[in-house]
Structures are given as C-alpha cells and as structure tokens.
Amino acid sequence: MDLSSLSAFLEPTPQYKLLSDTLQKTSASATVQALPEATPFLLTTLWRDLGVPVLVIAPKPEEARRLHESLTAWSGNDDSVLHFPETETLPFERVVTEIDTAQQRLRALHALTTGVGSPMLVASSVAVAQRTLARYSFESNVHALKVNDEVDLEDLLNLWRRMGYRFESSVYGPGVVSRRGGIIDIFPVGASLPARIELWGNEIDSIRMFDPSNQRSTDMVDSIEVIPAHETLPAMTDRDQLESEISRIDVSNCTEQQQNRIREEFSQLLEGHEVDDLNLYAGFFNHGTLLDYFPRDGLVVILRPPDVAGTAWDTEERIHELRTVKEDRGELPYNFPSFHVPWSDLETQTETVSKRIEVTQWGVDDLTYQQVHALPFGSAPTFLGKLDSFVEEATDLTTGGQTVVAITAHSKRLGEILADYGADASLPGALTKTPEAGKLTVLQAEGASFGDGFAMTTPGGGLIVLGDTEIFGIAKQRRTARRPGVRWDAFLSEISPGDFVVHVEHGIGEFVGTGRATDEESEGAEYLILQYAQSDRLYVPMEHLDRVTHYVAPSDHPPHLTRLGTQEWSRAKARAERSTRQMASELLALYAARELEKGHAHGPDTPWQAELEESFPFEETPDQVATLSEVKDDMELEKPMDRLVCGDVG
Incomplete structure (x- = not known):
C-alpha cells in the first residue's frame, strides 16, 4: 500500500511551505505542532522533500514500533524506512540478547554507513541510549567478496568468526556460515538469501544465491557484502584497552564465588573464547552509539521532547537501582561499565546534527515564547459503525469540494454499502495518482x-x-510477540537438588547441585553435578547444559538411575529406537489405508465467510494465514483431513 501520492495535498499549504523552507537551510531548528495521527504523513512528506537521512526518536518502544509501521505504509513500503529496536535487557543482567534484535540494529547501522540513499530510522529513547559496536570497528570489518578474488580461506573464516558469525552444518538464517571443503555458504546479515561461494584453489570461482529451505540456486551474482553479525565483538576489541577497563573494576564487594566466576569469564574473554553471558560485559566492548553513525547533515526529529527525556531518565533510574542492588548483594563489582548512555550526553550529541525538529504535544497553547509551525491538521470525524451517517457525511464533504480517502480492511463490503446508498465512490486497486478533489476513494488496507x-x-x-x-x-x-532474551541460568532456576534429569549421552541421573570438579579446587570452571547408580557422579560443564533436560514420565514413580560406564543407556536408546520404528511402521500402514478412504469435500470460501473473517479484530500472522490456507485446501479434498493445529497464546 502506497499513500505517498497524498503528499500533494500537504505540499501547497502555506504552513508546510514555511516549515520546508526553514529546513532547507544548511543549519535549521524548528518546533512543530501536529496532530499525532497526522505525524507519519508529515514526516514522510518532509523526508521525500528534503532528501536527507532522518532519525525519529519516540519516547517509548511501543510508540516507536507503531510509528515505524505507519511510516512504512505512508512511504509505500520503502525499504529505506528502518526500525532501530532496543534490546530487551538492562545492563548488568546475565541475559543473552535476542539475535534477531541485534541483527535488525546492525542492518540499520549499515544503511547509515553506505552513503547510498537517505534512510529514515525510527528509534525509542531507550534504543538510542543503548551502546552498540563502535563505528570504526563496524566499517573496518565490512567487506565485499567478488568473483575472481583471491582469498585465504582460513583467514576469511577466522574473520567471520570474530565478526560474530556462527558456524553450523547448514545455513538457516542470517549470521550463519557453513563449510564443505571448497564450498562456503554464508548468510550475511541484511541479505534476503544466503550465498554459496565456490573456490577454485584460492580464487572465488562463482557466487550464487540460494534458497535455504531446498538448497536450490536462485541467482548468480558477481559479489556479496558481509557486515558484522553481532553488536558485541570481544575479538575486535583492542586487548590493551580491554585490560585497562578491567583493571578499573573493584571486586572487593563480591562474594568469593562471584569473584571466581568473573575472573574465569574475563580470562576466557582475554584468550578469545566465547562467554555465554556476553551481555553482562557489553559495556567493555560496545563503545558506539546510533548517533555516531548518523550523518551531521541529516534531520533529527524528537517527538514530544519532555516525554522522551522523562522516559530516558526513568530508565536511568532503574539502571541505577539495579546497579545498587546487585552491588549490595555482591553480584556486581564496583565501577562495572554499563552499555547505557545518559540522555544528557545524547541530547548534546543530537545538537551537533544540522537540522532538528521538536514535535510538541498537540493542543498545547502555551507556546508563545517561540515560533511554532502549526500544521493545518485536525481530528477526523468518527462514525463508530453508523454507516448511514458515514455515507451522508462523506457525500456532504465531497460535494463541498473536499477529498475523502477511506482506507479499510473491508473495502469490498464498504463499496457495496456505498453502492446501495447510491453514493459515488472509486475503488482503485492502488493509489497510483493523487485522488481528485471532491471525490470519495476507498482503498483496501x-x-x-x-x-x-x-x-x-x-x-x-x-x-x-x-x-x-x-x-x-x-x-x-x-x-x-515479544521474544525475551535467553537466560542461560534459567535451567538452573527451574530444577532443585533431588530432581531427575536426562543426559543425552549418559542417561537418567539425579541433580545434586553445582560446584567444582574437586572439593579442594577453589578456582576453575563450574559444573553441573549429576549422581547416577551406585553413587557415581558426572560433572557437566556449564557450556554443555543443552545436553541435559528434565526427566518427564507418564507416572509419578521415580525412575531407575542409569549406571555409568555400562551399555545400559545405549541399550535403552536402542529399544526406544526399535519401538519408534515399529510405531512409524504402524502409522504408515494406517495412513496408507486412510488414503483409500473417501470423505466429504467442502466447497470453496463464500463471500459470507470472507466477510466473517474480515470482521476478526486481529490481523492474522503469516503462520496463521498459511495454516488456514492449508486447512481449507484439505477440507476441499475428498480424502479425510488428518491435521493437528497447535497454537501458542503466550
């Protein structure tokens, strides 16, 4: 849906012309009063007229998300309209940042560094205040690979590893690399598809994009661009700088266990190893901000500056309270760096941008002390389902020379209602040109x-x-769906000593607790301690927690503990495999018989069903749309449907 042609109504107005002329200057600042509902329309029009990068800062995350969605619609789904989201974590928490969020932030940063086009970014005050990868580190690691280039494969793979790419057996999403001999698959962050690079010796022989779901090639390309896959990159941080920052922290307030854990993790970081709780140490490695990437000749728009500052200060207060609590508990050393930037510093940084707009609250009259650009917007009439009133007023408005545009999810039904009332309305498939004055246009949302x-x-x-x-x-x-960060300690918080667990390689054991490999060892790695038959114990490293799960059984009877060093668990798994194969054979026979059965074929969707579906108050997710389509296809066949639909309501 492209609504950009409606800008032709705003551009001739004297209020907009004055604002646009003011912002055309090399350096300009303006205060704007605009209806919140019309703000996306105004910002999109300004962005296209000025032709410069735009950063819109909203007070709260949810407001930023909604604004980004509206700006996307008004710009015609322009790929240059980007959302710079906030991570779901506060500083000093042992939580892993959702990888999709980190990569969305990186895509936005990359759009600002290419120098191509003029992107428009939307971010909340929280997102802007969260530090990211320093700009010099980001730009120095962005590189292109071209056909006929000569590369050192091991050096290239090591570079990608340091840039945050994960190495798997196959690529399934952005930030993943796979290698099979002289063939390397990489899914660069920001790319729509992964690339398959074939080498002839050290020379790149070909690069082709492919579909990861079926491994089929789609296009041959001459080059690809690879950007960092993570915001926090310990391997890209100067070692001397890191050691200097580490030397400033004071662990005297921490418990002995916490001191040992922090020392162990710092040791791993300095040796170039990965640490699960990397988010905790982001303040040591993330030294950049979004504003470091934003060009000085761009336009910064701050929506309701008092609200933005208030939200930022509330967040800072929460972080301060969290620091104090963790320091008092002995969980956080003194002088531990945070990845959150104070709003006062960011506000100073926004003032270095040449163009700036402050959008004040609509309806505030006490603005006489400054020049305010009051745009000619007002509230739209509301009908609350009274369609006869809608038709009557729409007819009166168009008769008076006004243009009415109705954007609805029920355009077909609304068109039928207008026709029943004898109202003249156009229902174009898309708004390819500016609607005529005095006309009613109905668009499908x-x-x-x-x-x-x-x-x-x-x-x-x-x-x-x-x-x-x-x-x-x-x-x-x-x-x-807000996806929270992954807590690596979540498993430990859900089990207690005495609970039964299953190790994928060693079988059923009893959880005893956590500790060191020996009682005498006061330092070193911490382990999960599992007890098996005959009091045997297994020490599972914390980085292998993914191999341990809760024991689940249909009865409440305690299980038989596996004996270590025997074939007992292997035999149990073999029996389970045989039973699974037998069940699979029975299911195949059952499904073969069902294929021969004949059922009732339902007819295709009717207009009444379409109207019923359109009346649902929520927009279906892509997965829901796909599932509904598959169920309907099954119901229209003569063979009986055999399908289980499971939904997540969380």
Whole structure:
C-alpha cells in the first residue's frame, strides 16, 4: 500500500511551505505542532522533500514500533524506512540478547554507513541510549567478496568468526556460515538469501544465491557484502584497552564465588573464547552509539521532547537501582561499565546534527515564547459503525469540494454499502495518482497499518483520511510477540537438588547441585553435578547444559538411575529406537489405508465467510494465514483431513 501520492495535498499549504523552507537551510531548528495521527504523513512528506537521512526518536518502544509501521505504509513500503529496536535487557543482567534484535540494529547501522540513499530510522529513547559496536570497528570489518578474488580461506573464516558469525552444518538464517571443503555458504546479515561461494584453489570461482529451505540456486551474482553479525565483538576489541577497563573494576564487594566466576569469564574473554553471558560485559566492548553513525547533515526529529527525556531518565533510574542492588548483594563489582548512555550526553550529541525538529504535544497553547509551525491538521470525524451517517457525511464533504480517502480492511463490503446508498465512490486497486478533489476513494488496507485518520485544510478545500477506527469503531490490530532474551541460568532456576534429569549421552541421573570438579579446587570452571547408580557422579560443564533436560514420565514413580560406564543407556536408546520404528511402521500402514478412504469435500470460501473473517479484530500472522490456507485446501479434498493445529497464546 502506497499513500505517498497524498503528499500533494500537504505540499501547497502555506504552513508546510514555511516549515520546508526553514529546513532547507544548511543549519535549521524548528518546533512543530501536529496532530499525532497526522505525524507519519508529515514526516514522510518532509523526508521525500528534503532528501536527507532522518532519525525519529519516540519516547517509548511501543510508540516507536507503531510509528515505524505507519511510516512504512505512508512511504509505500520503502525499504529505506528502518526500525532501530532496543534490546530487551538492562545492563548488568546475565541475559543473552535476542539475535534477531541485534541483527535488525546492525542492518540499520549499515544503511547509515553506505552513503547510498537517505534512510529514515525510527528509534525509542531507550534504543538510542543503548551502546552498540563502535563505528570504526563496524566499517573496518565490512567487506565485499567478488568473483575472481583471491582469498585465504582460513583467514576469511577466522574473520567471520570474530565478526560474530556462527558456524553450523547448514545455513538457516542470517549470521550463519557453513563449510564443505571448497564450498562456503554464508548468510550475511541484511541479505534476503544466503550465498554459496565456490573456490577454485584460492580464487572465488562463482557466487550464487540460494534458497535455504531446498538448497536450490536462485541467482548468480558477481559479489556479496558481509557486515558484522553481532553488536558485541570481544575479538575486535583492542586487548590493551580491554585490560585497562578491567583493571578499573573493584571486586572487593563480591562474594568469593562471584569473584571466581568473573575472573574465569574475563580470562576466557582475554584468550578469545566465547562467554555465554556476553551481555553482562557489553559495556567493555560496545563503545558506539546510533548517533555516531548518523550523518551531521541529516534531520533529527524528537517527538514530544519532555516525554522522551522523562522516559530516558526513568530508565536511568532503574539502571541505577539495579546497579545498587546487585552491588549490595555482591553480584556486581564496583565501577562495572554499563552499555547505557545518559540522555544528557545524547541530547548534546543530537545538537551537533544540522537540522532538528521538536514535535510538541498537540493542543498545547502555551507556546508563545517561540515560533511554532502549526500544521493545518485536525481530528477526523468518527462514525463508530453508523454507516448511514458515514455515507451522508462523506457525500456532504465531497460535494463541498473536499477529498475523502477511506482506507479499510473491508473495502469490498464498504463499496457495496456505498453502492446501495447510491453514493459515488472509486475503488482503485492502488493509489497510483493523487485522488481528485471532491471525490470519495476507498482503498483496501494491506501490509503495514497507516495508523488512524485525520483531517487537513488545504487551499483548494481539504483532505479527510479515514480508517477502520473512524468508520467502524474498531480496527484490526497487529499482534507482536515479544521474544525475551535467553537466560542461560534459567535451567538452573527451574530444577532443585533431588530432581531427575536426562543426559543425552549418559542417561537418567539425579541433580545434586553445582560446584567444582574437586572439593579442594577453589578456582576453575563450574559444573553441573549429576549422581547416577551406585553413587557415581558426572560433572557437566556449564557450556554443555543443552545436553541435559528434565526427566518427564507418564507416572509419578521415580525412575531407575542409569549406571555409568555400562551399555545400559545405549541399550535403552536402542529399544526406544526399535519401538519408534515399529510405531512409524504402524502409522504408515494406517495412513496408507486412510488414503483409500473417501470423505466429504467442502466447497470453496463464500463471500459470507470472507466477510466473517474480515470482521476478526486481529490481523492474522503469516503462520496463521498459511495454516488456514492449508486447512481449507484439505477440507476441499475428498480424502479425510488428518491435521493437528497447535497454537501458542503466550
């Protein structure tokens, strides 16, 4: 859905012309008062007119997410409109940052460093305050690989490892590398598909993009670009600088166990090894901010500056309280660096950008002390499902020379209602040109939500934009699943001494606790201690916790503990495998018989079913849409459907 043609209504207005002329200057600052519902429309129009990178800072994360979605709709799903999200963690927490969030932040940073085009970024005050990879480290590691280039394969793979890429047996998502002899698969962060690089000796013979789901090649390309895959890269940090920062912390307040753990993890970091709780140490390695990447000739837009500052200060207060609590508990050393930047420092940094807009709260009258650009926006009329009132008012507005654009998820049904009332309306498939004055246009809402409606006064009449909220009183909501970071200590918090667990290689044991390999050893790695039959004990390194799971059985009877050093567990797994094969054979026979059965074939969807589905208050996720389509396809066949649909409501 592309709504950019509606900018033609805003650009001729005197208020917008004055604002645009002000911002065309080399250095400019302006205060703008605009209706919140119309702000995405205004910002998109300014972005296209000025042709410079734009950074929009919203007070809260959810507001930034909604604004990004609206800007995407108003810009016509332009790939240059990016969201710079915040990580879900506070400093000093042993939580792993969600990799998708980190890579989304990296894609936004890369868009600012290419020098190509003028991206528009949306970020919350929290996201802007979270440190990231220093710009010089980012730019020095971005590299291109071209056909006929000569490379040292081992050096290249080591570079990718230091850049945060994970090495797996096959690539399945961004940030993953796989190697099979002289063939290297890499899924660069920011790329839509992975690339397969074939070498002839040390020379790149070919590069082809391929579909990871079926391994089929899609296109031959001449080159690919590889950017860092993670924001926190210990291997890219200067060792002397790291040792200097480590020397400043004071562990005297920490418990002996915590001191040993921190020393062990620092030792691993200095030796170039990976640490599970890397987020805790991000303050040692992340020295850049989003504003370090943002060009000085760009435009910074701050939505409601008091709210932005207030949210930032609240976050800083929470971080301060968290630091104090952890220091008092002996869990955090004194002088431990944080990856959070104070808002006062960021505010000073925003002032170095040549163009700046502060969008004040709509309806505030006490702004006489400064020049304010009050844009000609107003609230849209609302009908709350009273469609006869909608048709009547829309007809009156268009008769008076105003242009009405209704953007709805029910365009077909609304068009039928307008036809029943005899109202003249156009239903184009897309808004390829500016709607005519005095006309009613009904558009099908697709993709990102444009937000809510608004009214605007123009020299030639006016523009009224209406959405489902204004017309029907309810609009489909897009549900976003917030995926929390992975806690490596979550498994330990869920089990207690005496619980039964299963080790994938050694069988059923009893969890005793955690500790060192020997009682005399006061330092060194910590282990998970499992007790087996005849009081045998197994010490599982913390980095191998993924090999241990809870014991689950259909009855409450305690299990028989496996004896270490025997074939007991291997025989048990072999029996389970035979039983599984037998069950699979029975299922194959059952399904073969079902293939011969004949059932009832339902007909295709009717218009009434389509209307019912459109009335659902939430927008379906891609997985839900795919599942519904597959279920309907099954129901339209003559053979009986055999499908189990499972949903996650969390």
